[in-house]
Amino acid sequence: MTDLTGIYVHIPFCRQKCFYCDFPSYAGLDSVFDDYAAALRREIDRRSGLLSSCRIDTIYFGGGTPTLLSSHAILSILETLQRRFTVLKDVEISIEANPGTIDKEKLRSLRSAGFNRISFGVQSFSDSVLQSAGRIHTAQQAVQSIREAQAAGFANVSVDLMYGLPGQTQKDVLFSFQQAIRLQISHISVYGLKVEEGTPLEAALHSGRAVLPDEDDELAMYELATRILPENGYFRYEISNYARLGSQSRHNLKYWRYLPYIGFGAAACSFFDNERLTNTPDVMDYIAMVRENRDPAAVRERIEAGTAMAEYAFLALRTVQGICFADFSDRFQVQFESHYAEQIDRLLHQQLICQYPGGIRLTPLGMKFGNLVFAAFLPKKDK
Amino acid sequence: METSHIRNFSIIAHIDHGKSTLADRLIEYTGALSAREMENQVLDQMELERERGITIKAQAVRLEYAAQNGEAYMLNLIDTPGHVDFTYEVSRSLAACEGALLVVDATQGIEAQTLANVYLALEHDLEIIVVINKIDLPSADPEKVKHEIEEVIGLDTSDAILVSAKTGVGIPEVLEAIVRKIPAPSTNEGEPLRALIFDSHFDSYKGVIAYVRVMDGSIRPGMRVKTMASDKVFEVTDVGVFRPALRNVDELGPGQVGFLAASVKNVKDTRVGDTITDASRPAAQPLTGYRKITPMVFCGLYTVESVDYEALRDALEKLQLNDASLVFEPETSVALGFGFRCGFLGLLHMDVIKERLEREYDLSLITTAPNVIYKVYRTDGQMLQIDNPAHLPSPQEIEHIEEPYVKATVIVPNEFVGAVMELSQEKRGEYRDMKYLDTTRVMLTYHLPLSEIIYDYFDRLKSSTRGYASLDYELTDYQESDLVKLDILLNGDPVDALSVIVHRDRAQYRGRLLVEKLRGIIPRQMFEIPVQAAIGNKVIARETVRAMRKDVLAKCYGGDITRKRKLLEKQKEGKKRMKQVGNVEIPQEAFMAVLKID
Numbered sequence: 001m002t003d004l005t006g007i008y009v010h011i012p013f014c015r016q017k018c019f020y021c022d023f024p025s026y027a028g029l030d031s032v033f034d035d036y037a038a039a040l041r042r043e044i045d046r047r048s049g050l051l052s053s054c055r056i057d058t059i060y061f062g063g064g065t066p067t068l069l070s071s072h073a074i075l076s077i078l079e080t081l082q083r084r085f086t087v088l089k090d091v092e093i094s095i096e097a098n099p100g101t102i103d104k105e106k107l108r109s110l111r112s113a114g115f116n117r118i119s120f121g122v123q124s125f126s127d128s129v130l131q132s133a134g135r136i137h138t139a140q141q142a143v144q145s146i147r148e149a150q151a152a153g154f155a156n157v158s159v160d161l162m163y164g165l166p167g168q169t170q171k172d173v174l175f176s177f178q179q180a181i182r183l184q185i186s187h188i189s190v191y192g193l194k195v196e197e198g199t200p201l202e203a204a205l206h207s208g209r210a211v212l213p214d215e216d217d218e219l220a221m222y223e224l225a226t227r228i229l230p231e232n233g234y235f236r237y238e239i240s241n242y243a244r245l246g247s248q249s250r251h252n253l254k255y256w257r258y259l260p261y262i263g264f265g266a267a268a269c270s271f272f273d274n275e276r277l278t279n280t281p282d283v284m285d286y287i288a289m290v291r292e293n294r295d296p297a298a299v300r301e302r303i304e305a306g307t308a309m310a311e312y313a314f315l316a317l318r319t320v321q322g323i324c325f326a327d328f329s330d331r332f333q334v335q336f337e338s339h340y341a342e343q344i345d346r347l348l349h350q351q352l353i354c355q356y357p358g359g360i361r362l363t364p365l366g367m368k369f370g371n372l373v374f375a376a377f378l379p380k381k382d383k
Numbered sequence: 384m385e386t387s388h389i390r391n392f393s394i395i396a397h398i399d400h401g402k403s404t405l406a407d408r409l410i411e412y413t414g415a416l417s418a419r420e421m422e423n424q425v426l427d428q429m430e431l432e433r434e435r436g437i438t439i440k441a442q443a444v445r446l447e448y449a450a451q452n453g454e455a456y457m458l459n460l461i462d463t464p465g466h467v468d469f470t471y472e473v474s475r476s477l478a479a480c481e482g483a484l485l486v487v488d489a490t491q492g493i494e495a496q497t498l499a500n501v502y503l504a505l506e507h508d509l510e511i512i513v514v515i516n517k518i519d520l521p522s523a524d525p526e527k528v529k530h531e532i533e534e535v536i537g538l539d540t541s542d543a544i545l546v547s548a549k550t551g552v553g554i555p556e557v558l559e560a561i562v563r564k565i566p567a568p569s570t571n572e573g574e575p576l577r578a579l580i581f582d583s584h585f586d587s588y589k590g591v592i593a594y595v596r597v598m599d600g601s602i603r604p605g606m607r608v609k610t611m612a613s614d615k616v617f618e619v620t621d622v623g624v625f626r627p628a629l630r631n632v633d634e635l636g637p638g639q640v641g642f643l644a645a646s647v648k649n650v651k652d653t654r655v656g657d658t659i660t661d662a663s664r665p666a667a668q669p670l671t672g673y674r675k676i677t678p679m680v681f682c683g684l685y686t687v688e689s690v691d692y693e694a695l696r697d698a699l700e701k702l703q704l705n706d707a708s709l710v711f712e713p714e715t716s717v718a719l720g721f722g723f724r725c726g727f728l729g730l731l732h733m734d735v736i737k738e739r740l741e742r743e744y745d746l747s748l749i750t751t752a753p754n755v756i757y758k759v760y761r762t763d764g765q766m767l768q769i770d771n772p773a774h775l776p777s778p779q780e781i782e783h784i785e786e787p788y789v790k791a792t793v794i795v796p797n798e799f800v801g802a803v804m805e806l807s808q809e810k811r812g813e814y815r816d817m818k819y820l821d822t823t824r825v826m827l828t829y830h831l832p833l834s835e836i837i838y839d840y841f842d843r844l845k846s847s848t849r850g851y852a853s854l855d856y857e858l859t860d861y862q863e864s865d866l867v868k869l870d871i872l873l874n875g876d877p878v879d880a881l882s883v884i885v886h887r888d889r890a891q892y893r894g895r896l897l898v899e900k901l902r903g904i905i906p907r908q909m910f911e912i913p914v915q916a917a918i919g920n921k922v923i924a925r926e927t928v929r930a931m932r933k934d935v936l937a938k939c940y941g942g943d944i945t946r947k948r949k950l951l952e953k954q955k956e957g958k959k960r961m962k963q964v965g966n967v968e969i970p971q972e973a974f975m976a977v978l979k980i981d
Contacts, residue, residue: 218932219933222933267943269942269943269944299945301945310948311944311948314948314951350966365909368933368934369909369933370936371935371936372909374951378948378955
């Protein structure tokens, strides 16, 4: 494997679970932070032997809240990666952070260790919305953390913002976008709330303790993003992502371009050589398995050609470039246009996609109804 | 064996009155199967039959019985279906018998379908043995049931046998009565072979297995036989009997029931009801057949995926090998593409066929609403038989339309008489007769349009009588009715497969209910979908399926693409049973919604 490869490190810890969250992340595990960091270093050490030929151009610490770990722990993990892999000079090293979990000092030490991109989970700049979503920070703390990150030398600061949260109004959403713009953020991810099964939010909605904005409101919030952000210099390079020129997330683009990445940590996914591995999501199991030299991968999935082509298609279509036919045929030795002629015809007719010389991409309508497009490329199940 | 020691009989019973259990007991008692081989309800072989507790196909079994007089008898039991849809099967079975057991539940009394089948047996001059079943139940009232039988059918019940098929009480008496009372088959010594085909199934090794009752002469392997109606000659490869598994024998003699195989590839060459004779010495006259099979209910069958069309054709052809009553021919729908118009004996038959196609042939199907055959008289004097609303000529070309009517017999406890009358009236029925079977049960007769029966009459009858009513119907005549075609428009375009023919007075109501129901069934899509009901150009009802606002997965967490793909797969799976019509995706059940509205 000589492709440029990304590395994802999963830190599955939070101070408190947000009400809507069903990601593999856990609160109240502070006592195992050190063990977990040690396990991560050990997993990196052990697996790197097989992967040592990879050249790494992006590293991403995600969570959870990676910044809950001490600077020392984070840096020790980064150092292990740099020691074990060939890391390119212009590597993008990102870390996710929650406002209120990071101070000036930590920001400075991360920056000087090589982190050059920081992504804050802000979600909203309205305190009432933050509170009812179960967030641990205030809007003021978010502003402060962002300013401190910029002061510490992070030129590339990203924020995640959400719409469709309980009690949120179009005005709140507009205000949040305006705040982000005012703060000169370079990258904004805009996610619609999805109510997941088994979350406290689902229970609250069920019992009437929380109320979501209605669909028309929610759609208006979505459309607000598509209008306001580009007007202010953030171009939409993926369905949910907006960036100033040159500030796209190189790591996330790897997912969408179906490029290889290696994941370390509980619940982390790796994808290379037509195989997808997923580590056990259980933190204690993960720590124990690594300690006992057992393979922490819980799922190994061989991606067959038909599935791979479908995944390529639905991931690439999330980006503004969409699918470039030449790249597709390089990858799969299959002509996209003829292989999916029927689907392309139908989707063009439905105005969900449009053609450009050498490729297709989603229309604005297609961005709203992406799932209808994505599902079209899935292989037919055998009877 | 001497014909004098052969008895051929069927069992007539209402669903749940214990026919299959009784048959099992008889098989068990005579040792046709060891207890170990006995599986409950041996004769209901199809998975579906067991699940639904009904008999669909006629089955046969030979029992060897040592009677109390010390002599051995051969008893041939020919099982019959109990549901009204399968009356023709009953008629076939009865034609092969000299007698019948009339089984009546001691806690329920006679039901409408039993009645119809008893009359059928009497028409065939069958000796009837009255069996009162389930006497072990605390609520059994055999005397009342006997009285009812005498009153309604006019059968002498003084020697009715009281039985519990469940516990085995009365089984020996039943067997003795079969020997004593049912006449031995009468045959004409020295006459050429005549055997009646009363059923058949297809075996992939031996070809058609024809179930026969030999009337005169005998059949042996190697013989050249001729079918008298289809005029085909075959060489017999196997003859045998039902034990109940097929077992080869050297010869089927006069009066016997069994099967023959003759490498017949096409089921049509040995049609049920045909007479088999000796090719070298043919009989002069065929046996009287019986009521021809006439499908009464028609619907369109389409595959969700158009590529499965050929698979559907193959499956229908295979099912037809075992079910001569199933008819189908190709048709095209603007909305659904290529499919088949299929004719069935009734709604249950339709359901059963559809379920078998989906289960046994793994097809995903769309069924359009069932229809009867309308006789449409055109202004130019021509008469068209229409089994598909889409083919109805335009109103200006129609002089008048006639629809099939049935004589419907309902048996019901007297407290529900009012409810039945109200329902029958609502369904355009004409009252014909009312008769008290005893002090509490009433038999009502109505003259009703068949289309109302297949719409929801039976369901509503059941629900408005708390399940007590039983129904039987038979086609009587065609009558003129003021009928119109009700079209459904989705997104402004008529969907031919959703059109129905209804009475003008009910059109407004049906149209309104239908669009409401469709609004609930059709999932929201990218755009708003008007759902309209129209007669000709006049829209009589309208609803709107609101547009979906958006549908896109937002977050892609840490490269977990598998999870995302699975979400998409799940979403796609949900769409599998939808049919794309124009721009609109319509779920399968929408096409059946036309049928059931409550």
